[in-house]
Amino acid sequence: MHQQEMLKGNTETLLLALLENEPMYGYQIVKEVDQRSSGYFAFKEGTLYPALHRLEKQKLIEGRWEYTPNNVRRRYYLITAKGQEGLADRLTEWQRFTNAMNSIMLPGMQPETQ
């Protein structure tokens, strides 16, 4: 339950980070999150599309219909230049946030540098 709340607040950053390396379609994103987090984050699938479409509306990502080799039509999302800038800002903020949290919650731990 707790990780769902944490995920909810960071869904858009997570999506931008996932799309930074390669374009992906919705179901692929769900699988990728599940795989990379070893099942820790389970995306509520119905919430994924509003989040993707919101990012697209903000021009942080771009959706494109493409046909797979076996002729299945899929909507792939790729990060835009504006999205990359936005991601860089969010990651910096994330770094500062986790450092501040760690310095309180785990006082013996060295802060991470970028």
Next chain:
Amino acid sequence: MPFEVSNYLHALAHKLHLDPDEEHDIIQELEGHLDDKVADLEAQGVNRDTAMTRAVAEMGAPNAVARGLYEVHSTGVWRDVLLATIPHFLLASFFALHLWSEYFLVSLLLIAIAFVTWRNWRAGSPSKWSYSWMGYSLAAPALSWLLALITISYGIWTLLTTGQLPFNVVFFFLLIGYLPFSMWIMANVIFKMVKRDWLLTSLTALPFPFLTSWILFLNWQGGLWSDHAERMQDTDTARAFIFLSMAVTTAVFLKVGPRLLRIGLLTVTTSILVIVTAASLPVNLNVVAVLLMIVASVTFLLSPAMLESKLERRQLGAKLAVKLPDSPPPER
């Protein structure tokens, strides 16, 4: 497409209330997702029926998913907001500058608004900003319908009391013929809008209670061609404020996503503007009369919801009639 998936997507599409092209793309994307999920689960050894049930369940309730998508797609960008508020601003400035009795200018304005609306709607996929324009485009047939009704009532009353029509018989019958004609035009447009989204129809109808009250006020003061023009201009400032408020309401409506907020916004704005209208009249209306006016205006504004639910029931009935097999002949 399997029945469970198609049923789910149908329920979701029904709650989207978006542009048909947008809805089509969204449904295709979700259908692809569900197909992938079912195929994945089947590859893991889950049987097809269970896989479909799980795929649909893990996507979430169709209402909730549709609500999330509606909130993203139904909000307008600033360009939509700016364009949507223009007709309200124009009407507000006409009242503020006491130009409403310049009938040539008013006609030009209505023609220009109708032209822009027609250009935007003819492709079949109207923009978010164009609904407020459609409201004023419908004002011409709606208000002329009201004027025709008032004139016919006056004609019948005079005929009954004096035995003579106050105007030409041909004109009288032309007016009677005009009533169903203008109703037909309005009904056609309204049915099309309600099929897309009753709430956008309500936004379109926002100026109607106030334009109607204005026409009734003018009629009460002696009609459009009355020589009491100066006295009738007393309410112009209040009316300019009303149309200005409609511009603000339209802008907020287009920027907020949740439907409940939008419904609340239209209800509160209408109630406040009815109070402003009542306060601007040169007679003292009691609280009960004002409350009745508020109830009538809000009911009128939200009536497209009832129309949509009626249309839905009719569609559902037609679907069931198609799906139900003919009953087998009784066995002897």
